[in-house]
Amino acid sequence: MSLYVMKFGGSSVGDTERMLRVARRIAAKQDEGHRCVVVVSAMGDTTDDLIDQAKLLHSQPPAREMDMLMTTGEQISVALLSIALHGLGRSAVSYTGWQAGFRTDGTHGKARIQEIEPRRVLEALEKDRIVIVAGFQGMTEEGEITTLGRGGSDTTAVALAAAIRADVCEIYTDVNGVYSTDPRIVKTARKLNEISYDEMLELANLGAAVLHPRAVEYAKRYQVKLVVRSSFNETEGTVVKEEASMEQGVAVSGIAYDKNVARISILGAADTPGVLAKVFGKLAEEGINVDIIVQSGVQDGEADFSFTVALDEMQRSMDVIREIRAELPYREVTSEDHLVKISIVGAGMVSHPGVAAEMFDVISRLGISIKMVSTSEIKVSCVVEAGRLNEIIQALHTAYGLDTSEKAFVGGPQDRR
Amino acid sequence: MSLYVMKFGGSSVGDTERMLRVARRIAAKQDEGHRCVVVVSAMGDTTDDLIDQAKLLHSQPPAREMDMLMTTGEQISVALLSIALHGLGRSAVSYTGWQAGFRTDGTHGKARIQEIEPRRVLEALEKDRIVIVAGFQGMTEEGEITTLGRGGSDTTAVALAAAIRADVCEIYTDVNGVYSTDPRIVKTARKLNEISYDEMLELANLGAAVLHPRAVEYAKRYQVKLVVRSSFNETEGTVVKEEASMEQGVAVSGIAYDKNVARISILGAADTPGVLAKVFGKLAEEGINVDIIVQSGVQDGEADFSFTVALDEMQRSMDVIREIRAELPYREVTSEDHLVKISIVGAGMVSHPGVAAEMFDVISRLGISIKMVSTSEIKVSCVVEAGRLNEIIQALHTAYGLDTSEKAFVGGPQDRR
CATH class of the missing domain: 3.30.2130.10 (VC0802-like)
Structure with a gap:
């Protein structure tokens, strides 16, 4: 008998029919003799619909009230999934994030988990109940409702698995697992049986959107064994763990790509100490993430260097560089997309x-x-x-x-x- | 400066446009120099939609999970109304029932308020915020989410008004106030300026569905001054308070009717002590409410009596009476509807x-x-x-x-x- 955390995303519970399929899947796991804690996201488009309504009332709705609004999406999911399980004759109980013991800081919209006090989850498991927990949400010490931001439900599942010492944390999604590359591009892409946390992190950060990097980091830190698998079929998924066995001795496990890239080049900058620090310090201040940085050689006391930013931050980055031109004289700044x-x-x-x-x-x-x-x-x-x-x-x-x-x-x- | 509790029902906040109108109304009240606590129901058909979804998954969904599901309706309302007020440049904060301090017993689906600890509401008022509270809901001591059942949002408003010693509790609805009778039947129905709690209770119980009797009882017990008024215009509403001044010396304030009535007659019952107690004791046991009871004279040691029940409980009442026929011999039992x-x-x-x-x-x-x-x-x-x-x-x-x-x-x- 193992203790499973099973996470289902919004598309897996997009309507009541899919919800019922998920419930049957959980029941089958229980029939195999396992104990189940389930983490669910909001159904399909629920979250977008709520955001649309809010935007009709305020172009920049306050984050605290958006959290009040958005967390209802997961609460609806957990209640309906629990009802579906009861419909299958199972004993189940649903909890909001705060009921499940998720304490976060007060950064509304992207709160960080500070502590998990899973007493109620464990008590319910003791009573042989299937426990359904709302993903993506928590509560501050002051009783304010928060959301964890992007990747929140994956993180909820992994953090909960760590807190209750689950044997496995299964992330159910709409692909069969982690692939050697995007199967939409390469028809012969290979589903990986195993992958290490570090490899997964690189792939996740590079836009292989199967698992949110924040959740992978969490799993790595607490050594939670992850399985990425399909919610639509029974195929074995991909296991993510500390040291993956070298599959057939290959050096390369996967190939990722990222289209959200723009290059900015600063040409003929003064070759004085602190130029790089000034540029990248200022960009960091503005919340702009820089990825690759390349500096070419110095000639006649002038240096050229270039770096990449996300495509949608290219224009803002250019503005920042132009603003500080006087402080760090350079000859020219150029940008490149595509x-x-x-x-x-x-x-x-x-x-x-x-x-x-x-x-x-x-x-x-x-x-x-x-x-x-x-x-x-x-x-x-x-x-x-x-x-x-x-x-x-x-x-x-x-x-x-x-x-x-x-x-x-x-x-x-x-x-x- | 007065402290107002303003309650808006589901039809008053049925869509974002109406929501905005309600927000403007609250802002206007604040502009008059008053402090405002607002209680809102779920938007329009939200509750019914959620029930429909649940029914697709389980014909008899457990009450605890239904409470988890249904309370999201009001949470969405309070968040959106708060966002609308922020859009008008007001400082507002929304609270769920449990955040506002509503402690209830554990009777899911029709919980009773045990205590209100309105600390957060009062603190927010101190900071000149408009406080928006989700109607219809609370939490048990164990942290279970509950709903108050029918009339729940009215009761939330009145109970909160009592707890924070509000000067007035305004119930905004889709009629101008309490009428002398149903204006759909009598075109010359008179809007009452004032009415006593007791009169309101009789009218409410008799099907003049402007205000739930439970809320009126609460108001009477805690002497909360109620005003029933329209959310669609500025007409002065009807004040409900302890002793209404006799309007123009009239003996009759209002005329109510109830179509949900059936009569059951038991003919030729043995005139022995305890017959009535047995009949009505058994009906009460089965949870059937009896309204009017009439016993006609006794003849030849036989008594006839009849009583009314709700129309939809007529058949069940007949079954109950037939079941206990042996214990209380009678000649005949008849029922009458229409x-x-x-x-x-x-x-x-x-x-x-x-x-x-x-x-x-x-x-x-x-x-x-x-x-x-x-x-x-x-x-x-x-x-x-x-x-x-x-x-x-x-x-x-x-x-x-x-x-x-x-x-x-x-x-x-x-x-x-």
Whole structure:
């Protein structure tokens, strides 16, 4: 008998029919002799509908009141799922975030979990009840209702699994697991059986939107064994844990890409100490995340450097750089969009020299020039022009021996709340 | 400066446009220099929609989970109304029932308020905030979410008004106030300026669905001054308080009717002690409310008696009586529907002899026979055949001098949650 935390996203409980399917799935798990704690998101479009209504009343609704509003979405889900389980003759009980013991700080809209006091959850489990907990929400010490922000329901599930020492935390989604790359681009994408937290983090951060990075970080910190699997079929999913066994000795586990990339180049900057600190300090102050930074050589006391930001922050970044022009004289600032970042990820890279070189080789043999490069212990990223993304990914996938004959299942749009 | 509790029902906040109108109304009250606590119901059909969804999953959903589900309706309302007020530049804060300090017993679906600890409401008022409280809901000592059942939002408003010692509790609804009778039947129905708690109770219980009797009882117990008024216009409403001044010396303030009536007659029952106790004890055991009871004379050791029950409980009442036939032998039991109960209500009756006689006279002059009569200090009720209801009410209304030339405003269907 194991203790499971099962998390179902909004698309898995999008209507009462799907809700019933989820209830049957939970009942089946119980019939196998396991104890179940279930975390659910708001049904389908509920959250968007609520936001739309709020926007009709106020263009910038206060975050505290938005939290009051949005948390009703998950409360509806847990109540209905519990009712569905009762309909199947099961003993179930639903809890809001605060009832389940989620204490957070007071940052409405993106609160951080401070403590979980899962007394009621454990007591209900003792009574052989299926426990349904509203994802994405908590309460401050003062009794204010908060939401955890993006990835909130994944984080709820992982944090709860850690707090009640669950054996497994299953994240049910609309794909069969974590793939070696986007199956919509590469038909021969391989579903991974296992992956390490670090690899998953790289893939998650790189836009493989199966699992929110915040939840993966949480899982890594508390060593929660994660399983990503489909809510629509019985296929075994992908296990995410500390050290994944090297599958067939491959160096590269997956290939990710990110289209939300823009490059900004500062040309002819004065080569004085503190120039970089000034630029990136100012951008950080404005809440702009910088990803890859490349500085080319210095010539005649002038330095060129470029960096990437999210596409939708490109214009704001340019404004910031122009504002501080007087403080850090430079000759010219340029921006470039229509780019994509492609990354190969694999814990096995360390023991496989030449992995990066092979990537550059594959791309250059396609006649495509690499604009920027960034590396970490388990990742190599290249920024290239966006136009031939699919071709590059397909070539890399084949080159690193990731192709499989298995057909990938790809469902509807993901709910990443 | 006065402290107001303002309660708005579901039809008053049925969509964002109406929500905005309510927000403007509250802002105007604040501009007059008053402090405002607002109680809101769920928007329009929200509650019914949630019930429909639950019924798709379980024919008899557990009450605890239904409370989890239903309370989201009011939470959405309070959040949106607060957002609307912020949109008008006001400082407002919304609270769920439990945040506002409503402690109830654990009878899910129809919990009773045990205590109100309005600390947060008072603190927010101190900060000049408009406080919006979710009607109809509370929490048990164990942290379970409950609903107060029918009339819950009215009761929330009145109980909160008592707890924070508000000067007035305004119940905003879709009619201009309490009328001398149903304006849909009598075009010359008079809007009452004042009415006593007791009169209001009789009218409320008799189906004049402007205010739930439970809320009126609460108001009477804690001497909360109520005002029933329209949320759609500025007309002064009806004040409900302890002793209403006798309006123009009239004996009768209002005429009510109740179509949900059936009569059951037990004929030829043994005239032994305890027969009545047995019948009505058994009906009470089954949760059937009996209204009027009439026993006619005893003949040859046999007694006839009849009583009224709600129409939808007629069949069940008959079954109960038949079940205990052996214990209380009787000759025959009959039932009769297609009836109506018409009542005249007035605190002035005591000092106006002959009021009842006049009622019997008016009805008999229409050639209609009275089937049952019941009286209290401030009420006379007659049960008659339903067919000529409107005619009778119109005749009584004129006979007691209640006609006015003012035209009554009648809005859409009421929300009586």
